[in-house]
Amino acid sequence: MATTAVSDFNAAVSSSGGPSLGDAEFQFLRDFVYRHCGIALSEQKRQLVQGRLLRRLRALGLKDFGGYCQLLRQDPDAELGELASAISTNVTSFFREMHHYDLLVDELLPRWLDEKKNGGRVRIWSAGCATGEEPYALAMVLAEALERTGSKVDARILATDLSPQALEHARAGMYALDRMGGISDERRRRWFLRGEGRYEGYACVHPRLRELVTIQPLNLLHDWPMRGPFEAIFCRNVVIYFDKPTKQRLFGRYAGLLEAGGYLFLGHSESMHGLSDEFDLVGRTVYRRRAV
Structure with missing residues (x-):
């Protein structure tokens, strides 16, 4: 084999045994992901992107990243969710950052249910719901508050995400028992049905929780069909992927959907400092959104 041929071959194959992500393809993916997802990929993310997208190439029967980029050019929307799922990390759990739920239980839900008792409604949005742990945890505290107060308020939770795999998991509402460590024994008994047979080791969310949660696909950078207003929006561990201008636009849009005095919950490593007034x-x- 000629030296040139060996060099070309080595350039086309990554250390993982698959095709290598070339400069032109990586730059295209960086531009594409930023334009459609708001995620800014640095050069340091190149190996991560290559490794994670190799699985998509295999699933699609594509021989190289050039073919994958061509697929994105031809039909961006068809593959966008899969691409976003591959390059982002959906780390979530039930009752993560418990102080947020404590605020809901101790102060916010009782106040909202009392204020809306004469025909009002309560709406909470889980933006970036991943595999559903967050909205179902919200549904638990909401259902308990409704039962405790005897309220007939029309209360619901909207859960959205870009990832089709995450949404499929959320809709199934089936979770491995070892992923339910954040849930008290009392809540496990009240809000989950234990699996049997081939579902041994899993638990399914109670139908009452499903009644309270609407799960829909949504790209936060695109148009939003809902009009609000929401009492609260949970957008936790989502904006860490965005650059400053994208965060500023997103926070402005959230403010437009929250009622005056409505609440926005961010992740533990996220901040709105210097991004919104x-x-x-x-x-x-x-x-808390300032009153107009």
Whole structure:
């Protein structure tokens, strides 16, 4: 084999045994992901992107990244969710950042249910719901508050995500028992049905929780069909992927959907400092929209 041929061959194959992500393909993917997902990929993410997208190439029967880029050019929307799923990390759990739920239980839900008791409604949005742990945890505390107060308020939770795999998992509402460590024994008994037979080792969310949660696909950078207003929006561990201008636009759009005095919950490593003058910090990663 000629030296040139060996060099070309080595350039086309990665250390993992698959095709290598070339400069032109990586630059295209960086531009594409930023334009459609708001995620800014640095050069340091190149190996991560290559490794994660190799599985998509195999699933699609593509021989190289050039073919994958061509697929994105031809039909961006068809593959966008799969691409976003591959390059982002959906780390979630039930009752993660418990202080947020404590605020809901101790203060916010009782106040909202009382204020809306004469025909009002309560709406909470889980933006970036991943595999569903967050919205179902919200549904538990909401259902308990409704039962405790005897309220007939029309209360619901909207759960959205870009990832089709995550949404499929969320809709199934089936979770391995070893992923339910954040749920108290009392809540496990009340809100989950234990699996049997081939579902041994799993638990399924109670039908009552499903009644409270609507799960829909949504790209936060695209148009939003809902009009609000929401009492609260949970957008936790999502904006860490975005650059400053994208965060600013997103926070402005959230403010437009929250009622005056509504709440925005961010992740533990996220902050709105210097990004918006429409919110006040009122707790650990809890922001309240200023009254107009």
